Amino acid sequence: MWKAQRFEAATCVADADDTRARLHGHGYRLRVHVTAPLDRVLGWTLDYGDVKAAFAPVREALDHQRLDTIAGLESGDVASLAAWAARAARQRLPELLRVDCYERDGVGAIAWPE
Incomplete structure (x- = not known):
């Protein structure tokens, strides 16, 4: 199963020689x-609210922040962001399989926790 989350943030892409190098x-x-295994009594694997609550500290650490100033996100790219979120979420959500991160429609990255 999956649960979608949104957040707003700014960044600049390190070493870019185009408009991505500017703060945006x-x-x-x-x-x-x-x-997770299917609970035969309840009929589901996990509650969406529990997944949202477990992931909330990760989302809150990113929301309305300048991402390239956060340790591990200095490069400012979406692949690093997906990997960072997967690592951070794994600590709170052991059932985590992967994190898909979309910068905008048609642009994103997928990361699996290490």
């Missing part, structure tokens, strides 16, 4: 994928 913002969309 995005409305990011994260899709948090989890996997």
Whole structure:
């Protein structure tokens, strides 16, 4: 199953020789994928609210922040952001399978926790 999350943030892409090198913002969309055994009594794997609550500190650490100033996100690119979110979420959500991060429609990255 997956649960979508949104946040707004600004960044600049290190070493870019185009407009990405300037500070700019995005409305990011994260899709948090989890996997767990089906509960035969309840009929589901995890509650969406529990997934949202477990991921909330990760989203809140990113929302309305300048991402390239956060340790591990200095490069400012979406692939680093997806990997950072997957690592951070794994600590709170052991059922995490992967994180999809969309910078905008048609642009994004997928990361699996290490």
